[in-house]
Amino acid sequence: MKKFILFFITLFSFNVAAAEHEVGQKNKEFTVEKITIKKGDTVKFVNLDPFFHNVFSLSDAKLFDLGSFPQNDSRDVVFEEAGTVDVECAIHPNMQMVIEVQE
Template identity: 40%
Template sequence: MIHPIRSSRTGRRILSMDAVTTATKPARCLVVLLALWFALDAHAELAQPSGTVAGRVILSHQSEKRGTISIAGRDLSGVVIFMEPVDGEIVPTLPEKEATIRQKDVKFDPALLLVTRGQTVRFPNDDKIVHNVFSFSSAHPFDLGLYSKGESKSVTFTNTGPVRIFCSIHTDMHAVIYVTPNHLRAATDAKGRFHILNVPVGRYALQTWHRYLPDGVERVEVRHVDVQVGEPVWTDVDLSVQSGDTP
């Protein structure tokens, strides 16, 4: 007899190997099928079902006098979208590829970088002139000091929020690193569109940040049925300004 047993350590079902080696030929086929079934089952337990959240940010203005006015024609790129579960917390998955902001042609490239809390960012100097990268943002103040072409320094960001960076020598060099609490994040394109892949089933608060635009927040739920159908969960985030909301 072959008995699936539950591991005392992990609680997962496993097969007794003693039983496999002593079984007859038809029984071995059954063993292989059962092993396959148990393997798939174990994989399902390890990989939580996940889907895609997609949508766009929109701008509007609400006033008692005119009702809701949509604002069109504005470049909506660079709005940071990030998701936090309503219940519990997601363990951040740090990307294998390291994040980099280059100093090239007296600019930072890219000018907006999204990183996960705990992630390290490299700052190589590709210019033939000396730069001095620094930030005085409360989320992570730092000073990389003066360094030349070919050199690089790195910073690990452990606090969430926007980190504005500058060069102490060159006036026009500025960029933003936004540190998100987990890897469920995206930045919008010029039309305000975004999509976030591999969002585990659950309920989330989807939040936005932009240096100049109003903040927005939406509740989003990724359900098992959404994952099975394979369609993204669509959501619009209204960055609206309301009249009369003055201090």
């Protein structure tokens, strides 16, 4: 019985923790300069410009490169570790934003 209760508590807290956030790329800028999320959350990057954008990060907390993608296309990234993640676009070096991932 104790095992069952523990199982449900684990399941419940996991479901509550995971959320999805959306960050757009519009007019050669990210739509937000900084967002704070929780460990396990997903960020959806959406290209709202009529040309290609890229999304990448060299930060230790999350190393990724989503490649280039066209207008109305999106890519999801799950952040499993806490820390500060600097996000950039390889095509437009002025495009930068920060994702703060909390425990």
